[in-house]
Amino acid sequence: MFLSGLQVLLQWQNFLIIPLGLALGIVVGAIPGLTSDLGIILCIPLTYGMEPTMAILMLLAIYCGGTYGGSITAILINTPGTSANAATLFDGYPMTKKGMAYKALSMALFASTIGGLISAFALLFLAPQIAKVTLLFGPAEYLALAVFGLSVIAGVSNKSIFKGLIGACIGVFISTIGMDGISGTTRFTFGNLQLMSGINLIIALIGLFAISEIMMKSQYNPRTDKKVFDASSITKCKITKEEYKRCRKPIGIGSLIGCIIGATPGTGGGLAAFIAYNQVKTSSKHPETFGTGEIEGIAASESANNGACGATMIPMLTLGVPGDGATAILMGAFMIHGMVPGPMLFRDQGNVLYAIMIGLIVINVFMYLIGSVFTRFYAHITRIPYEILGCIVLTFCTAGAYSTSNSLYDVYIIVIVGIVAYFLRRMDFQLVPILLGIVLGPLAETNFRRALVLSDGSLSIFVTRPISLAFLLIAAGTVLLFAWKTARAKKISPRPR
Amino acid sequence: MKNLVKRILSAVLVSGMLLSVTACGQPAQGGASADAGKSEEAFPTKQITIIMPWSLGGGPDTIARQVASYGEKYLGVPVIVENKNGGAGTIAMAAALQAADDGYSMVVANGPLFSLTPSFQNVNYTLDDITPLIGMREVEFVVLTNAEKSGIKTMDDLKAYAASGKTIKYATTGGPGNDSYTMISVLFKKLGLAAEAVPYDGGQDAINALVGGHVDVAIGSPPVYRDYVKNGQLACLGTFIPEGIDVDGIGHIPSFKEQGIDAEFIGMDYFAVRSSVDDAKKKVLTEFIQKVYADADFQKFMAEMGMKAWEGTEDEIITKIEEQKESMKDYIALLK
Amino acid sequence: MKIKYNSEIISGIVFLVAAAILWVLVPSQIDTLETSAVNAQTIPRIAIGGMFLFSLGLLLQGVFANEKKVVILNRSTFASESFRKEMRSVLYALILLAYIVLLTFVGFLISTALLVVAILLFYGVRKWYYYAIPLAMVGVVYFVFKTLLHVSLP
Numbered sequence: 002m003f004l005s006g007l008q009v010l011l012q013w014q015n016f017l018i019i020p021l022g023l024a025l026g027i028v029v030g031a032i033p034g035l036t037s038d039l040g041i042i043l044c045i046p047l048t049y050g051m052e053p054t055m056a057i058l059m060l061l062a063i064y065c066g067g068t069y070g071g072s073i074t075a076i077l078i079n080t081p082g083t084s085a086n087a088a089t090l091f092d093g094y095p096m097t098k099k100g101m102a103y104k105a106l107s108m109a110l111f112a113s114t115i116g117g118l119i120s121a122f123a124l125l126f127l128a129p130q131i132a133k134v135t136l137l138f139g140p141a142e143y144l145a146l147a148v149f150g151l152s153v154i155a156g157v158s159n160k161s162i163f164k165g166l167i168g169a170c171i172g173v174f175i176s177t178i179g180m181d182g183i184s185g186t187t188r189f190t191f192g193n194l195q196l197m198s199g200i201n202l203i204i205a206l207i208g209l210f211a212i213s214e215i216m217m218k219s220q221y222n223p224r225t226d227k228k229v230f231d232a233s234s235i236t237k238c239k240i241t242k243e244e245y246k247r248c249r250k251p252i253g254i255g256s257l258i259g260c261i262i263g264a265t266p267g268t269g270g271g272l273a274a275f276i277a278y279n280q281v282k283t284s285s286k287h288p289e290t291f292g293t294g295e296i297e298g299i300a301a302s303e304s305a306n307n308g309a310c311g312a313t314m315i316p317m318l319t320l321g322v323p324g325d326g327a328t329a330i331l332m333g334a335f336m337i338h339g340m341v342p343g344p345m346l347f348r349d350q351g352n353v354l355y356a357i358m359i360g361l362i363v364i365n366v367f368m369y370l371i372g373s374v375f376t377r378f379y380a381h382i383t384r385i386p387y388e389i390l391g392c393i394v395l396t397f398c399t400a401g402a403y404s405t406s407n408s409l410y411d412v413y414i415i416v417i418v419g420i421v422a423y424f425l426r427r428m429d430f431q432l433v434p435i436l437l438g439i440v441l442g443p444l445a446e447t448n449f450r451r452a453l454v455l456s457d458g459s460l461s462i463f464v465t466r467p468i469s470l471a472f473l474l475i476a477a478g479t480v481l482l483f484a485w486k487t488a489r490a491k492k493i494s495p496r497p498r
Numbered sequence: 499m500k501n502l503v504k505r506i507l508s509a510v511l512v513s514g515m516l517l518s519v520t521a522c523g524q525p526a527q528g529g530a531s532a533d534a535g536k537s538e539e540a541f542p543t544k545q546i547t548i549i550m551p552w553s554l555g556g557g558p559d560t561i562a563r564q565v566a567s568y569g570e571k572y573l574g575v576p577v578i579v580e581n582k583n584g585g586a587g588t589i590a591m592a593a594a595l596q597a598a599d600d601g602y603s604m605v606v607a608n609g610p611l612f613s614l615t616p617s618f619q620n621v622n623y624t625l626d627d628i629t630p631l632i633g634m635r636e637v638e639f640v641v642l643t644n645a646e647k648s649g650i651k652t653m654d655d656l657k658a659y660a661a662s663g664k665t666i667k668y669a670t671t672g673g674p675g676n677d678s679y680t681m682i683s684v685l686f687k688k689l690g691l692a693a694e695a696v697p698y699d700g701g702q703d704a705i706n707a708l709v710g711g712h713v714d715v716a717i718g719s720p721p722v723y724r725d726y727v728k729n730g731q732l733a734c735l736g737t738f739i740p741e742g743i744d745v746d747g748i749g750h751i752p753s754f755k756e757q758g759i760d761a762e763f764i765g766m767d768y769f770a771v772r773s774s775v776d777d778a779k780k781k782v783l784t785e786f787i788q789k790v791y792a793d794a795d796f797q798k799f800m801a802e803m804g805m806k807a808w809e810g811t812e813d814e815i816i817t818k819i820e821e822q823k824e825s826m827k828d829y830i831a832l833l834k
Numbered sequence: 835m836k837i838k839y840n841s842e843i844i845s846g847i848v849f850l851v852a853a854a855i856l857w858v859l860v861p862s863q864i865d866t867l868e869t870s871a872v873n874a875q876t877i878p879r880i881a882i883g884g885m886f887l888f889s890l891g892l893l894l895q896g897v898f899a900n901e902k903k904v905v906i907l908n909r910s911t912f913a914s915e916s917f918r919k920e921m922r923s924v925l926y927a928l929i930l931l932a933y934i935v936l937l938t939f940v941g942f943l944i945s946t947a948l949l950v951v952a953i954l955l956f957y958g959v960r961k962w963y964y965y966a967i968p969l970a971m972v973g974v975v976y977f978v979f980k981t982l983l984h985v986s987l988p
Contacts, residue, residue: 043982046545046576049567139712140696161842163892167849170885174856177878180589183673183697185619186866186874189859197592198582212930219926219956220919320709321702321722329554333579336560337567339799345725388957392950392968399937399946400975403987409938416930423923428845438881446877447699453872454696455667455712618867674868 006355009054010363018051019364022059023371026066031074031379033211033394034401036083036203037067041330045337053338053353058360060334064327065117065310065364068270069372072109072303077102077382078394080211084202085270085306087210087436088278091157092291092298099294103380104238108296109303110372111240112252116304117365119256120263120311125358129347131264131312132319138265140452141462145472146265147445150272152476154434155483156279165434168425172438173445175200182443183450195410204402204411205418205439209432211398212419215391217426240296248300251281255301259308266316267444269325270306275437277305283483311361318342318354541601541779546577548769549597549605551590553583553700556671557719557805558606558767561634564799568790573782583699586676587611591623599772601779606634608767610677613822617830618675625819628770631784633810637719637765638743639681640751641735642727647711651733653757657691659714666693669704669716673697678704678717681738681763684829688759708732719765721803724748738763746804761829766808768815837905842896846889853886926956942987946972 022044029040040063048056071082076093089109096105123131138146151169158165178189179199190196255277262273281301282291291298313324314331321342323329332342340350347354382390402411422432456462464470546569548562562579569577582590587608594605605628612625643650650656660666666686670679679695686693696713698704701722708716709731726732727748734751737743740762742753754761769787771780790796791807800807810818860882866874896902929952936945950968959965979987 042578045578046570049570049576136706136710139707139710161892161895163842163888163895164845166888167845167885167892170881170888173881174878174885177881180592181864181866181874182583182589182699184866184868184874185586185588185615185673185675186864186868187620188874188878189856189863191863195596198589216923216926216930219923221957320706322706323554329581332554333559333563336563341560341721341803343722343725344729386964388954388959389964389968392953393971395949395953396946396968396972396975399942400979400987403942404979409934409988412937413934416934420927420930423927425845427923428841430845442877442881449877450872451696451698454694454870457665457694458871620865 002351003355005352007359009352009356010360012052012055014052015055015058015360016363018055018059019062019360019367020371022062023066023364023368024375026063026068027070027073027372027375029063030067030070030082032397032401033074033078033080033082034203034207034398034404036071036327037064038327038330039404040067041327041334045330045334048334049337053340054356054360056338057331057334057357058364060331061357061361062364062367064331065307065361065368066371067327068307068310069110069113069117069303069368071306072113072299073106073375073379076105076109076299077379078211078390079214080394081206083271084206084436084440085274085309086302087206087271087433088274088302088305089299090210090433091278091302092293092295095292095294096296096299097383100383101238101294102383103376104240104244104296105294105299106376106380107240107373108244108248108299110369110376111245112248112255112300112304113307114365114369114372115252116256116259116306116308117310117368118362119304120260120308121358121361121365122311123260123264124311124314124361125355128315128319128358131260131315135264135266135316135320135322137468139466140448140455141466141469142472143265143267143448144445144452145463145469145476146268147441147448149472149476149479150268150276150441151437151445152479153275153279154437155480156282157275157433158431161429164428164430168430168432168434169438172435172440173442174438175205175435176439176442177446183447195408200414200439201405201411202439203405204414206436207398207402208415208418209422209435211394212415213422213426213432215395216419216423218387218391221387244296248297251277251297251301252304254281254284255304256308259305259310260312262305263309263312263324264315266320266322266324268309269313269440270309271436271440273305273309274302275433278302279479283479283486288486307365314361318346319344541782542573542575544602545575546573546601546783547597547603548577548579549590549594549603550579550581551583551587551606551608551611552581552671553702554581556701556722557637558608558634560721560803561767561800561805561807562606562769564796565787565790568786568793568796572786572789586615586619586672586674586679588615588619588621588623588675591621594770595623595627595772597772599774601771601775601783603771604631604783605770606767607770608637608677608765609819609822610675610680610765610826612819613826614677614680614830615675617826617834625816627773629773629775629780630810630812630815631769631771631780632787632812633808633815634767634769635805635808637677637767638737638739639678639717639719639763639765640723640737640743641682641685641754642705642708642716642718642723642732643714643735644708644711644731645733646731648714650714653735656715656735657689660691660693664692666691666715667696667713668693669698669707669713670695671698671701671704671717677763677765678719680826680829680833681761682715682717683833685738685754685759685761687832688761705732720745720805724804740764766810766815766818768810837907838902839905840896840902842892843902844896846893846896849885849889850893853882853889856882857886922956929953929956937988943972943976 025040026037029035030037041060068085071086072089074080074082075086075089076097079094081087093105154165154169180187180197258277259273262268278301282288313328316322316324317328317332323332399412402415405411452462550559550562552558566577566579582593597603615621645651650659668682672679698707701718704716705718705722707713736754736757737751740753740755743751864875933949947969954965976987
């Protein structure tokens with residue numbers, strides 16, 4: 002099976018289509034408002050005429066490229082290209098401000114590649130075992146996972162826990178707007194039909210990060226605040242050997258968490274990146290450097306989101322349940338090419354699947370090569386004066402927001418959300434808890450409601466099931482450990498910055 | 499000067515890359531095919547979207563995606579499927595009625611959206627808002643159990659399980675107002691067993707909940723449950739189709755009616771457009787789907803999946819919905 | 835007039851009021867036909883209730899714990915550097931709002947071109963090619979979305 006899969010893979014067309022898909026993925030991923038989801042949707046019709054292996058490899062290349070590409074904008078202009086890259090903001094943008102954009106971009110690429118490779122190997126060798134574990138996840142486990150995800154808030158809102166919690170509540174509230182999937186009741190739509198389908202995650206993302214970032218720069222004065230980076234020095238700042246060594250642990254943790262979270266349906270790379278970032282920060286000997294341009298932070302979050310890429314395919318292929326939005330679209334592509342995911346897929350179409358899984362490893366190797374070329378060019382974006390860059394970003398945001406559902410409504414929403422988010426940032430709120438609330442709200446809500454039906458209304462279901470209890474304990478442990486570390490840090494230096 | 503050139507270069511880099519990939523977008527545009535452009539205005543000239551109310555990988559989604567893949571062949575334009583899950587299909591209906599009535603948006607609908615959902619939710623559409631184009635499939639709901647995890651294999655096991663004082667938890671493919679939710683709830687009411695529904699997000703999700711042992715009973719439609727029954731993980735209790743069904747590889751699945759329980763339901767899914775769409779365009783779309791149904795490759799695919807396309811006409815569909823409205827009244831009264 | 839404030843007090847009050855209003859709106863905005871204890875209203879209520887409690891905590895923290903800025907409101911406040919900076923942000927927000935109104939009526943190309951010019955003027959840009967690059971990008975984006983993404987921008 003393995004060898005015949007290799008045979009299917011080794012055709013020259015496949016090696017031509019992979020770089021093409023990757024390049025497209027990196028570009029759409031990097032543009033705020035365009036995501037790898039869109040890239041895949043656009044290219045599905047193009048794959049109709051292709052061999053199944055070639056078609057799926059192209060779409061997978063877009064997926065992986067997009068997940069990496071989103072880090073570029075996160076690092077350079079403080080706006081995550083896709084929701085998976087939001088955790089890269091914490092340290093990516095501070096590094097850019099210090100003139101180390103190239104180093105940050107290189108680390109993002111390196112970590113993405115390693116994470117992607119580990120994930121691809123997990124898919125190749127452990128898919129059936131991981132699928133069995135996934136089936137153990139019932140509503141209680143999903144709720145516990147969502148709570149675990151929300152516990153990250155403690156780590157990212159170190160200035161004021163209240164502000165972080167308010168942010169999470171805002172996020173969860175935003176996620177409930179629209180029609181409730183379980184009962185079909187409309188919620189907070191104010192009779193507006195456009196709001197029925199809710200506020201799209203990517204729209205919220207553009208508003209929260211991109212527009213508010215542009216607003217933050219409204220007080221920037223081109224004459225006095227301008228920083229000039231010398232062209233020749235930009236690419237000189239390379240990752241040192243010592244830094245590679247230091248990042249081994251974060252990348253290891255990130256990839257592992259990426260695989261685990263990725264393999265859990267309904268979560269995805271964004272959550273994996275936050276959890277990995279938080280774990281690395283909490284377990285670090287110097288948590289105070291995180292958020293100020295710590296290269297380990299980028300390593301953790303980028304290895305985690307790409308680490309989720311291959312793993313999201315596991316529940317999709319074995320159970321027919323997509324791990325995140327992009328894999329949901331990929332699953333559609335599989336079905337078009339006559340491969341209906343489910344328990345029988347591996348038996349019926351083994352050689353094609355093996356070709357695809359081995360191909361995923363090839364994709365990650367290619368990603369490193371192509372990414373290194375792109376990185377050199379992209380690093381120069383920091384030299385564009387902000388007046389111009391701001392205009393270009395705004396143009397893309399409007400166009401991108403409009404294109405998500407061909408509606409001006411989404412453009413209104415990004416501007417309004419952007420202005421509100423600007424106010425919040427001026428009030429020293431972090432935006433990440435809001436994003437976490439939006440991402441995890443639906444997961445928490447549906448499973449909370451399901452779990453309470455299963456338990457006849459008793460909350461004990463969350464602590465009597467071992468996996469659920471474990472997640473809740475880890476969540477509580479993380480928060481406590483973090484609180485203890487901050488308290489200790491305060492004692493040592495009574496005036497933290 | 500050199501500096502300026504470099505600056506401009508990096509500024510247009512992003513656009514340059516986008517332009518370089520436009521090449522891959524071109525073939526998708528390549529003109530409408532001959533048979534589509536006969537009406538006054540050429541239709542279709544761009545991508546057509548099928549709005550799908552149910553989740554990915556379920557029965558109707560599988561068929562719609564297969565139909566969509568023939569877009570280039572028979573219409574000359576790409577056809578894509580967009581899933582708008584939730585709210586028992588009403589979210590998709592809202593989206594379909596918001597979309598422009600230019601014929602570029604189709605929607606997949608079913609009977610219960612009109613016969614059932616309005617009794618459970620405040621909906622803002624009526625049967626007059628859409629025109630059914632052609633049928634898609636007849637829905638054969640089967641009730642399943644996980645023998646390994648719960649020990650329930652037959653109706654008697656189920657009754658014994660309930661008699662031991664436990665409340666049966668059953669997974670449905672959607673919330674109140676959804677057809678699977680209603681039918682399986684009616685079944686338990688008629689059986690007089692204590693049971694509670696756990697709404698899941700689509701057929702695949704519900705079956706996985708059963709396979710994982712999180713619920714005792716689940717409802718499914720082909721093809722999602724087939725492989726699990728074949729390999730012995732799940733057991734069929736019965737179907738709502740009055741005469742029972744024969745499934746390739748499983749054999750005869752008896753109906754509940756045969757087992758003495760008065761709960762019957764023949765669901766159907768169909769393609770529709772907004773009723774304000776131009777008649778000529780409706781015809782183009784209907785003919786497109788007819789051609790796909792006649793395609794040998796398509797028929798082979800459906801046979802492999804153990805499904806059959808249903809070529810119901812507009813009138814047939816409307817009649818069926820009206821009939822369903824009547825029979826549903828009793829069931830709804832039972833649940834409220 | 836002398837005002838003592840910090841960001842905790844301001845945002846605490848804003849969200850306290852917002853949460854209270856949303857809480858009152860729940861029954862009218864979430865008209866569920868469900869009869870179970872946990873229904874479509876539960877999670878929104880938890881989120882809004884949480885918002886209320888945490889804002890209260892934030893407000894108390896702001897009033898009692900954290901240091902406050904003192905602003906003396908008089909004529910010189912309005913001429914100060916920081917006030918002018920704030921006004922710049924307000925102006926920027928107004929430009930964005932004007933843009934979405936304009937977008938509705940005259941379409942993407944014209945309104946975005948005007949937006950770009952407005953922003954560059956806002957920053958006091960003088961060099962001609964600084965205008966040329968973003969304006970060209972507007973055109974490129976319009977074209978790329980139309981041909982590649984099949985999205986006809988308004």
